C-alpha cells in the first residue's frame with residue numbers, strides 16, 4: 001500500500017488528503033489544530049461526493065486515513081510528504097527540519113506553497129534535493145494542475161518520481177523551466193486580483209459584476225482553451241499574427257493598472273467584504289463549495305466528452321484505472337463462460353435529475369458505454385473503426401427496476417445473446433452491489449462506414465463474438481429478455 005503524509009490539514013492539506021485517499025493511498029495527517037479532523041472530514045465529504053464520478057472508470061478502493069500527534073509519527077513509512085502549512089517561510093523551513101529528522105531520505109517532500117521558490121524552501125537543509133514545490137489548486141481533489149517547481153539540487157530521479165506520483169493520482173504535473181516567485185498560474189491570479197481591486201476601489205464595478213464579467217465570458221473560454229489558443233482563434237483566419245497586429249497597440253494604452261497596487265486600507269477591505277456578503281452571503285461556504293464542485297464536475301465531464309483540455313486528461317487517467325477496475329481491452333483474460341464486465345464506474349453528479357436519482361437517459365448512456373467496451377473486447381476498437389468498420393444500434397429496450405443515486409458504484413455485466421454475421425444482440429444487466437437496478441437489451445448491426453450500409457464484420461471480430469455467444473448460450477435465458485412495453489394494440 002502506498003502511503004502519503006499530509007503536514008498541515010487545512011483547506012489545501014485536506015484536499016490533498018482526499019486526492020490521495022480516494023486514489024487508494026493510505027494517508028497519515030499531522031495538524032496541531034484540534035478541529036483538523038472535523039475540517040478534513042468536511043473536505044472529504046465533498047470529495048467523496050464529486051471525485052469518484054468525475055471519470056468513467058471506478059477508482060481503486062479507498063486507502064486508510066489516520067491522524068497523528070507528531071510530525072515524526074505522521075511521516076514514518078511515507079513515500080510522499082505534502083507540506084501545506086500556512087504561507088510563512090520561517091514556519092515552512094522549521095517544519096522541514098522536523099520532517100527531515102524522521103522521514104525516509106528517499107521520500108519526496110512536496111510543498112503546496114503559492115509563492116515561495118523551491119530554493120528558498122531548500123535553503124539550509126542537509127538533504128535539499130528531496131524538497132520540491134508541488135503547487136495545487138483549490139479544490140485539490142478535483143482540479144488536476146500541479147505546478148512542479150524544482151532546482152538543480154533535485155536529481156532527475158526525484159523529478160521523475162514526483163511526476164509519476166502526481167500523474168498516478170490523476171493530476172497533471174506542469175514542470176516549470178525555472179523557478180520564479182508565485183510560479184506561473186499564481187502570477188496570473190495575482191494580476192487579475194490586483195486589477196479587480198482597482199475596479200472595486202474606483203467604483204467601476206462591484207464584486208458581483210466582476211465575477212459576472214468572468215463567468216459569463218472569458219472565464220468559460222479560458223477553461224477549455226487557455227489564453228494563447230483562444231487569442232489565436234480570435235485573430236480570425238489570419239490567426240495569432242493578425243490578433244497581435246490588432247491588439248498590440250493596447251499594450252501602450254492605459255488598459256491596466258497592474259504595476260500600481262491599491263492600498264489595502266480598512267475601507268477597501270470593508271467595501272469588498274460587504275459587497276461579497278451582499279453577493280453570496282445567503283449561502284454557507286460549504287454550500288458554495290458544493291455548487292462549485294457540481295459545476296466543475298459537469299464542465300470537466302463535458303470536456304471529457306470532447307476529449308479536450310482537463311477532460312482529455314481525465315480520460316487518459318481512466319485508461320490507467322481500467323485493469324484494476326476489472327475492465328478488459330481484448331479477449332485475453334476474459335471469462336467467456338460468464339456475463340462480461342463492461343462497466344465499472346460511479347454515478348456522476350451530472351447524471352442525476354429532479355427526482356434525486358440517476359436520470360433515465362443515463363442508463364442508456366451507461367449501456368452505450370458497455371456496448372463500446374464489448375466492441376473493444378472483440379476487436380472493434382478505434383483502429384478498426386478508423387479503417388471503416390463499426391456497429392450501429394438498431395433497437396434498444398431499457399427496464400428501470402430500482403433506483404441508482406449519485407456516488408453509487410455501478411457495474412454492467414453483458415451477455416451476448418446472438419453474435420454472428422452482421423448481428424450483435426446484447427443483454428446488459430446493471431448492478432449496484434448485488435442489487436439489479438436495470439436491464440438493457442440492444443440489437444446492433446455491423447456497418448461499412450463508407451457506404452453506411454450493413455456489412456459483414458472482419459473475420460477476427462466475428463470469431464471473437466461467436467466464441468462469446470456460444471459460451472453464453474449455456475447460461476440461463478435472462479429474465480425479461482425480448483420484453484416489449486405493455487400489451488400490443
Ligand SMILES: NC(=O)C1=CN([C@@H]2O[C@H](COP(=O)(O)OP(=O)(O)OC[C@H]3O[C@@H](n4cnc5c(N)ncnc54)[C@H](O)[C@@H]3O)[C@@H](O)[C@H]2O)C=CC1
Nearest residue numbers: 008009010011012031033084085086087112113114136138
Ligand atoms: N487556500 C488556497 O487557495 C491555496 C493555498 N495554497 C497554499 O497551501 C498552503 C496552506 O494553505 P491553506 O490550506 O489555504 O491554509 P489553512 O490555513 O487552511 O491551513 C493551514 C493548516 O496548517 C496547520 N498548521 C499550522 N501550523 C502547523 C504546523 N507547524 N504543522 C502542521 N500543520 C500546521 C493549521 O492548523 C491549518 O490547519 C499555503 O502554503 C498556501 O499558500 C496553495 C494553493 C491554493
Ligand SMILES: C[N+](C)(C)CC(=O)CC(=O)[O-]
Nearest residue numbers: 113114136137138186189
Ligand atoms: C490565492 N492563492 C494564491 C492562494 C491561490 C492559489 O495558490 C491557487 C488557487 O487555488 O487559486
